Amino acid sequence: MRETNERCAREANVEDFFIVGTAGHIDHGKTTLVAALTGVDTDRMKEEKERGISIDLGFAPFRLPSGKRIGIVDVPGHERFIRNMLAGAGGMDVILLIVDAREGVMPQTREHLAILSLLSVTAGIVVFTKKDLVDEEWLALVKEETASELKGTFLADAPFLAVSAKTGDGIEALKNEIEEQLKIARPRPREGAFRMPIDRIFSVPGIGTVVTGTVWRGSVAIGDTLSVYPAGERVRVRSVEVHGQSADRAFAGQRAAVSLTGGKLELARGMTLAVYEGYESTRLLDVRIQMLRDCDRPLEHRQRVRVYAGTAELLGRVLMLGTQSLQAGEEGLAQIALEQDAIFEVRDHFVLRSYSPMHTMGGGVVIDPHPPRLHRRHSELVRDRLLKKEQGSPEERVLDSLSQRPMVQAVDDLSALLGLGKDEIEQAIETLRGENLLLTTSGFLLPRAYLADCVTHAKRALETYFERNKYDVFAPKSLLLQMLRERGLDTRFAEDVFLLMSEMGVFTLEGERVRTDREIALQPSEREIYERLLDTLHTSAFAPPSIHELETREKNRDRVVKNMMHLLEQEGKISIISPDLVLSTAALREADRLARELSEEHGSFTMAQFRDAIGSSRKFALAILEYFDRQKRTKRVGDVRTYLKETVQGSFD
DSSP states (O other): OHHHHHHHHHHHOTTOOOEEEEEEOTTSSHHHHHHHHHSOOOOOSHHHHHHTSOOSOEEEEEEOTTSOEEEEEEOOOSGGGHHHHHHHHTTOSEEEEEEETTTOSOHHHHHHHHHHHHTTOOEEEEEEEOGGGSOHHHHHHHHHHHHHHHTTSTTTTOOEEEOOTTTOTTHHHHHHHHHHHHHHSOOOOOSSSOEEEOOEEEEETTTEEEEEEEOOBSEEETTOEEEEETTTEEEEEEEEEETTEEESEEETTSEEEEEEESOOOOOOBTBEEEETTOOOOEEEEEEEEEEOTTOSSOEETTOEEEEEETTEEEEEEEEESSSSEEOTTOEEEEEEEEEEEEOOOTTOEEEEEESSSOOEEEEEEEEESSOSSOOOTTOHHHHHHHHHHHHSOHHHHHHHHHHHOTTOOOHHHHHHHHTOOHHHHHHHHHHHHHTTSEEEETTEEEEHHHHHHHHHHHHHHHHHHHHHSTTOSEEEHHHHHHHHHHTTOOHHHHHHHHHHHHHTTSSEEETTEEEOSOOOOOOHHHHHHHHHHHHHHHHHTTSOOOHHHHHHHSTTOHHHHHHHHHHHHHTTSEEEEETTEEEEHHHHHHHHHHHHHHHHHHSSEEHHHHHHHHTOOHHHHHHHHHHHHHTTSEEEETTEEEEOOHHHHOOOO
């Protein structure tokens, strides 16, 4: 029933596009069959024509019996060129597994089939070529042996067709069967951010640099601004061709040739053309690895391997999690530490080959393309978290991802990170909000558990600060912002989380400082000096002792005096207005009132008028007025000053 529904859906949606690919042993007739289907010889290189074998990928447009155009990718069958085969395999939707009717299944048939299984290809046809060179009895025997080889693979129930490219026998039947298989193949997502692994680069006079590939997701149009990854170099699309014909736009599932302008990179196969600033490169992956059943050696912890993903060949080391090695047929969790930058997404498939000598060992799927760190190898917590990322519900996966990257804002971003559809993401977000597990601040999605963790770290940071600065009433706001940034939040989001914690009462924000409800417990001797200093400054008003005099009055206790003055200033009871002059806040408030009254009465006032008003000496009057100038409470013009409105500079209360 499910297959029938999928067929109906595919028939109704004429906008889906697909790539058909070949696979099989060398000299089994892949390229000849493609020529019979399309009329195109995909061996374009001189060496290929001279040697009579395919060396690199070949491409051809293919018109189906219905008239719809799709693309065919032809791959080399020789084991020496397996890396080229791998560069094309990731873009295939339906496979033509080619088997020579004279020889049957051969080593590269098996390896190609294993690679396609690892890349999660699910639809295909087994095509027996050179039908005209064998009799029916022999063909029946080869089919029987092939069916035995395919047991347990994704082609176990695939249709078998025998053809002759030379006589044309069976070619029309094959075209019809390809169209039937496309009805049940999974189309690539046309929505979402554009992504196209690059498999060819060349230059065309008058056009410039052209890159080709299979569009994996989204679409690309003339004039789009894109990036070439992993470097992130910015480029612009000058023109687009689809299956060799000019087009305004190319969609997921189509072969596209895109001419580019801008950028200074030397382009190469293995790079990716994608949305501008849509990806971050990585050198560490969380993965699940599946070993091939017939692999003749284990995959060991820290073994150097070749990683094939998209059109890229990468070097790296496998870091096993929970085990020392994986044997043939086994699977397990691991990290891969790459030796160069690369672009991966959640649920991307890859193939692993040994470094030297090269042979296919297995492959797997990416669980997290940006793990925060190397994991502890035998941690159950790490294992459980990876399993949740891999197998958890959409709600669990969204919450887990946001707990690591709460700065994610757009549903598209989460969709790319988790490999989930936009509808699934939106429904998960609504569910989490309804359960009070997720909140939105300034457009950002923030798990409440993450906020609670930030509160814990903020309280710890404040406790540590006050332990080191025991006479401080305030801590700098920058202390907490730095703590949040160290937890991976960008500057704008760190400010949002900081304000949320303030609203929760974790601390009180006063300008660029924060204060808590902590009380400073003074020793009796400290309390005596504290009270004595405050009384002296209240009594002396506008003619206080200098800071030096205050310190020397308490013999051998100048350090305690400094600490108590610092505390009094933090509490707002005194103000240090110059390096050696301190006033009580009550006196400073009175001086502010007198300056305001002088300005209201005379429009402006002189230093002498202010000196007389406070009843002090020129020395103290000048120091106070210069302090007011710095605080933007007064403005000096020549020998007179005017008092600025309180709304500009605030009050001393």
